[in-house]
């Protein structure tokens with residue numbers, strides 16, 4: 001085989017190899033710059049004809065994508081300069097239709113056959129478009145993945161929910177920004193930590209440390225189940241708990257093994273605080289912070305049940321501060337409040353942790369002593385010691401706003417052993433009654449409840465039940481007691497209610513008015529009295545001999561405090577057209593000592609109806625001249641307790657004279673009640689009191705008897 005034949009064979013072999021490998025061979029003469037072998041296949045793939053290839057071959061760079069051209073030139077240059085052993089480059093070429101197709105060139109400078117070193121650049125081109133496109137697709141997917149991950153992370157870090165992801169060993173693999181905020185720790189302090197090593201601690205809803213086994217992640221690990229809505233508090237660096245509502249769920253791998261536990265939690269601190277506030281308001285007294293009646297009753301029910309089980313005695317101590325009303329009225333409510341706060345603290349210091357003290361309102365406290373050891377006698381002795389301790393403590397002087405104040409308690413004690421339904425109320429009632437016994441015994445002491453007291457309570461309850469029916473059954477009636485002037489001319493009467501009970505007989509208002517005042521019955525009774533009195537005035541209006549009579553009517557504090565009292569009275573006087581100026585309402589001092597401005601406004605509204613106002617029982621309350629000046633009164637009534645001993649007790653005499661002078665100076669009428677003797681009358685007349693009421697002139701009597709008395713009466717003593 002000749003040289004040419006061998007060359008042809010070599011060429012044929014090379015072609016086969018190139019075709020099999022999808023390669024296109026090219027060759028450039030670097031000296032002449034001539035393309036000595038074209039990559040004809042590449043041009044064919046790009047869609048150029050042979051002629052077009054011939055034209056383009058001298059300007060190959062014009063086919064290269066402008067972005068790839070610098071890369072290509074640099075690769076060439078580096079190889080030419082011997083920096084790289086091979087020339088390798090990837091670039092895009094423009095097809096005839098203007099599209100771009102990726103190619104790779106691998107080449108090398110070789111010596112020419114004629115011995116000129118570095119004369120030729122030989123290389124292959126091959127289509128890498130498919131690879132490039134798949135790389136592009138991968139890159140796109142990676143970019144999309146990265147974008148979605150960053151969006152996801154951003155979402156997690158902006159979430160208002162804290163998220164912590166634990167590995168199966170409880171180590172923390174991920175936590176978002178909100179989790180760091182709520183746990184009060186940085187990411188570094190959290191990441192990788194196992195449950196027992198953590199610097200933060202959880203507490204349960206009651207604020208007690210949460211056992212490790214109850215941590216959400218541990219509960220999920222133990223059960224393999226999700227947990228929902230666990231409320232717990234996290235203590236941030238020893239501060240107040242941040243309250244969290246926590247849910248946690250496990251995630252499993254394809255083979256069923258646990259992959260991770262995701263714990264998420266929301267801050268419910270504001271809700272928890274609101275709940276605590278509601279709880280505080282519902283179960284605690286706002287002034288002293290002590291438990292209130294509701295909480296006391298809950299605890300008392302529990303104590304009764306516990307006592308039934310253990311057969312141990314317990315006790316309720318009902319404490320009422322003596323003369324507290326006077327302190328409040330005279331020194332003001334702020335001083336009264338300070339005293340109550342101080343009293344609450346003192347009682348607390350006298351008790352064991354297991355006992356409790358509650359404030360029922362006003363100056364009433366109740367102590368619950370549970371599970372006292374010993375038999376009845378011994379338990380009573382122990383409870384007596386507690387009562388005495390409290391009494392001594394509350395009787396010590398109080399330093400209030402820089403002044404020393406004094407008070408003392410009256411304490412009623414009711415013991416219990418076990419208890420059925422409704423017993424809590426009974427025990428409290430018994431202690432309350434015993435407290436009244438302590439008051440009756442001179443105050444600043446304590447008394448135990450006894451069976452006799454129980455009887456009294458029951459009969460009082462029966463009386464109240466009967467009283468409820470009294471109006472409907474027409475058992476109430478008004479009696480009239482005459483009021484006269486210095487010449488014993490009849491000026492009018494005071495209307496006084498009577499209860500004629502079919503079995504009990506005539507029940508004194510001294511007996512039933514206080515009961516009515518404690519319940520709301522006084523409102524119904526008071527309205528009935530006013531209505532009946534005005535009806536009577538209207539009837540006297542029609543009788544010339546009686547139309548001048550005035551009629552005084554007692555108004556109780558509760559009645560007067562009704563918001564619609566004035567409207568109600570207006571309706572009554574409209575229902576019974578009468579000369580309203582003949583109607584006189586008797587108020588008491590206690591009614592006018594608080595909220596003076598409001599009281600004055602109400603009194604003026606009543607006056608505007610045309611009636612007049614009298615201050616009953618004057619001198620027995622905490623009268624203040626300042627108040628007296630402000631009140632729109634027409635009259636003051638000297639209490640019968642001063643009149644009784646007016647001729648024998650110098651102090652009472654001075655008191656009565658002072659009241660008469662006071663009335664004169666304030667241009668008020670003054671009437672003395674309880675005048676029973678001529679001596680009393682003489683004294684009053686001599687000192688300028690010109691109006692009287694008392695048995696000396698007539699007892700309260702039914703209207704018929706009263707009218708008859710008026711028709712027949714003469715002066716009791718010469719005028």
Ligand SMILES: Nc1nc2c(ncn2[C@@H]2O[C@H](COP(=O)(O)O[C@H]3[C@@H](O)[C@H](n4cnc5c(=O)[nH]c(N)nc54)O[C@@H]3COP(=O)(O)O)[C@@H](O)[C@H]2O)c(=O)[nH]1
Pocket residue numbers: 481494495496497508509510513526529554555556616617640673674675676693694695696700
């Ligand atoms: N809210 C209302 N209270 C009322 C009403 N009716 C009566 N009452 C109050 O009940 C208390 C007892 O009243 P009563 O038993 O009727 O006693 C009155 C008189 O009978 C009594 N009095 C009058 N003169 C004398 C006397 O010379 N000696 C003497 N021992 N007692 C006498 O005084 C009572 C009148 O008191 P007062 O009202 O303060 O003028 C009593 O507090 C009544 O107020 C009612 O309808 N509503």
